[in-house]
Amino acid sequence: MEVPLDESLRGEMTRWEAAGLRRTLGTGERSERVDFASNDYLGLTRHPRIIESAQQALADHGVGGRASRLLGGGCILHEEAEEKCAEWLRAETALLFPSGYQANLGVIGALAGRGDAVFSDRKNHASLVDAARLSRARVYVHNHLDLQELECQLARAGSAARRLVVTEGVFSMDGDAPDLVRLNELCSTFDAWLIIDEAHSVGILGPQGSGVWEECAVEGENRLAARIVCAGKALGVSGAFVVGSDELRQHLIQRARSFLFTTAPSPAIAGALIAAIDACKDAEAERRAVCTKAKELAHRLDLTEPRGAIVPWIIGDAGKAIELSERLFDSGFEARAVRPPTVPDGASGLRLVVHCYNSEDEVDALARALSNTNVHVRTARQNVAEDIDRALFVAGTDTGIGKTVVSSLLLTAARRHGPAAYWKPVQTGEDSDSLSVRTLVNATNAEVLPPAWELPLPASPHAAAEDAGIILQSERLEEGLQGLLRTLIDTRLIVELAGGLLVPYHLDPVRMQADWLERAHAPLVLVARSELGTLNHTLLSLEALRARHLEPRALFLVGEPHASNRQTLDRIAHVPYIFEVPPFTPLDQSALEAWCQDHDLEALFRP
Numbered sequence: 001m002e003v004p005l006d007e008s009l010r011g012e013m014t015r016w017e018a019a020g021l022r023r024t025l026g027t028g029e030r031s032e033r034v035d036f037a038s039n040d041y042l043g044l045t046r047h048p049r050i051i052e053s054a055q056q057a058l059a060d061h062g063v064g065g066r067a068s069r070l071l072g073g074g075c076i077l078h079e080e081a082e083e084k085c086a087e088w089l090r091a092e093t094a095l096l097f098p099s100g101y102q103a104n105l106g107v108i109g110a111l112a113g114r115g116d117a118v119f120s121d122r123k124n125h126a127s128l129v130d131a132a133r134l135s136r137a138r139v140y141v142h143n144h145l146d147l148q149e150l151e152c153q154l155a156r157a158g159s160a161a162r163r164l165v166v167t168e169g170v171f172s173m174d175g176d177a178p179d180l181v182r183l184n185e186l187c188s189t190f191d192a193w194l195i196i197d198e199a200h201s202v203g204i205l206g207p208q209g210s211g212v213w214e215e216c217a218v219e220g221e222n223r224l225a226a227r228i229v230c231a232g233k234a235l236g237v238s239g240a241f242v243v244g245s246d247e248l249r250q251h252l253i254q255r256a257r258s259f260l261f262t263t264a265p266s267p268a269i270a271g272a273l274i275a276a277i278d279a280c281k282d283a284e285a286e287r288r289a290v291c292t293k294a295k296e297l298a299h300r301l302d303l304t305e306p307r308g309a310i311v312p313w314i315i316g317d318a319g320k321a322i323e324l325s326e327r328l329f330d331s332g333f334e335a336r337a338v339r340p341p342t343v344p345d346g347a348s349g350l351r352l353v354v355h356c357y358n359s360e361d362e363v364d365a366l367a368r369a370l371s372n373t374n375v376h377v378r379t380a381r382q383n384v385a386e387d388i389d390r391a392l393f394v395a396g397t398d399t400g401i402g403k404t405v406v407s408s409l410l411l412t413a414a415r416r417h418g419p420a421a422y423w424k425p426v427q428t429g430e431d432s433d434s435l436s437v438r439t440l441v442n443a444t445n446a447e448v449l450p451p452a453w454e455l456p457l458p459a460s461p462h463a464a465a466e467d468a469g470i471i472l473q474s475e476r477l478e479e480g481l482q483g484l485l486r487t488l489i490d491t492r493l494i495v496e497l498a499g500g501l502l503v504p505y506h507l508d509p510v511r512m513q514a515d516w517l518e519r520a521h522a523p524l525v526l527v528a529r530s531e532l533g534t535l536n537h538t539l540l541s542l543e544a545l546r547a548r549h550l551e552p553r554a555l556f557l558v559g560e561p562h563a564s565n566r567q568t569l570d571r572i573a574h575v576p577y578i579f580e581v582p583p584f585t586p587l588d589q590s591a592l593e594a595w596c597q598d599h600d601l602e603a604l605f606r607p
């Protein structure tokens with residue numbers, strides 16, 4: 001029977017609430033608390049000249065944008081603001097969008113499409129993530145600030161028509177910054193173009209607050225395609241400029257859908273922006289105050305020095321982050337908890353933001369309040385992303401294709417370098433893959449972990465669970481994995497999935513194995529059969545993985561070697577490694593050892 005919409009929404013809300021992830025809207029009014037939360041870094045939201053400029057714009061041009069810019073909306077102030085912004089950032093042109101979110105959707109969508117490749121830092125803002133996804137380009141996600149991984153991905157994407165590397169200037173949650181000189185070099189080497197979202201760097205860094213790009217000394221070829229200046233942060237207004245060449249602006253006017261199909265921002269915004277850019281350029285002392293106090297706060301909390309105003313205090317658990325933010329609120333501080341989906345699972349915490357108007361005493365009081373909390377703090381670099389990198393999932397294009405043999409090979413290779421374990425979270429059917437692995441590699445009890453669920457029916461997990469009268473709760477798998485990674489310190493964990501990649505755990509709501517992989521953002525390898533039919537199955541599985549922003553670290557082709565399949569996949573699968581695993585006769589530990597002797601699997605365990 002159909003569940004009424006509101007009832008199902010209430011059910012979802014209850015689950016969010018239980019996980020400490022429910023959000024509520026405040027009134028938006030400033031609280032009496034000391035502001036360590038807003039993005040009003042320079043206090044410009046209340047700047048008298050900016051307010052006056054907005055009022056004048058309202059009086060001269062009216063309230064509304066009237067229509068999209070292409071259909072006659074906006075006014076002369078929009079162009080004036082754009083020219084001012086371009087001049088400030090020493091670029092040819094700028095184009096004003098109603099918000100940073102729309103600017104990012106617009107610029108990435110206009111520059112990348114099917115056949116192109118977008119390279120995105122794992123910690124990029126949601127607007128950049130969504131933009132990359134919507135563009136239909138192939139998306140490569142690299143670990144945060146991991147330029148080695150980025151380099152490998154760029155090297156693999158040689159056949160893409162256009163390559164865009166997308167980063168934030170200062171990361172909005174972690175407060176750190178990429179090495180732009182190196183990024184520019186990589187773009188130059190691999191014929192890629194750089195897009196920098198300067199939301200949290202403009203106004204804070206660079207000459208006259210013109211951002212991180214202006215601050216760095218790029219040598220050789222300049223590969224910058226666009227910068228995005230989100231005006232709702234240091235500028236204290238709203239909207240966002242995409243800054244770049246004249247050709248870029250013309251292109252955006254033709255192609256950026258989030259510019260084309262939206263009403264022009266109010267003249268009040270454009271008027272405010274004109275004054276805000278002047279005020280921001282002049283705010284040298286305020287900029288210095290923000291950076292000095294942010295560094296002081298980080299130093300007091302024993303955290304890595306931030307690049308700008310953002311000091312992350314990562315706790316891990318969402319509930320604890322909320323509790324701490326509430327406790328601080330009661331002590332007179334406004335410091336917001338950040339939780340999934342803003343940050344990855346297990347990386348919840350407080351995003352502390354320092355402003356020019358926070359006094360030294362206030363910074364001192366906050367540091368003391370936090371030092372007294374007794375909450376175990378993980379630094380940004382110690383977050384769960386690192387834990388998950390000790391896991392390696394083994395997914396398959398189908399059932400019965402050799403995942404267990406590949407898992408045994410991986411366990412054989414992994415245990416040469418230290419502790420390693422195998423886990424089959426969901427076992428269906430009477431045969432036990434855990435037992436096979438155990439026998440094959442002569443593993444100890446500690447090396448083969450018991451499944452979370454053993455279901456006798458040889459069927460898809462959802463059907464086997466139904467048959468056994470239970471519900472497979474995928475959240476329990478997530479918790480189980482996190483628990484194992486936390487307790488098995490320094491252990492590499494090989495996780496074998498059940499059946500093919502898209503088999504469901506349950507149908508209501510639909511949850512597939514691949515959804516779990518996506519949520520965990522887990523490192524994985526894909527196993528396929530070697531013979532006829534594998535091209536279609538393998539390429540479909542790769543599409544399904546890539547639709548979830550997952551890149552396998554390797555493809556294993558199991559069975560009698562097939563020359564043309566291997567060659568075709570070499571050319572079009574774009575995976576870093578393809579291994580062929582022939583039928584072993586006999587299939588025993590020494591055969592696996594011998595295979596591992598000839599094939600270096602070590603790279604598969606490294607992020």
Ligand SMILES: Cc1ncc(COP(=O)(O)O)c(C=O)c1O
Nearest residue numbers: 099100101125127172199230232
């Ligand atoms: C890095 C980054 N980019 C883009 C945006 C979106 O900007 P806006 O709030 O103007 O839509 C934000 C804001 O949260 C951000 O932090």
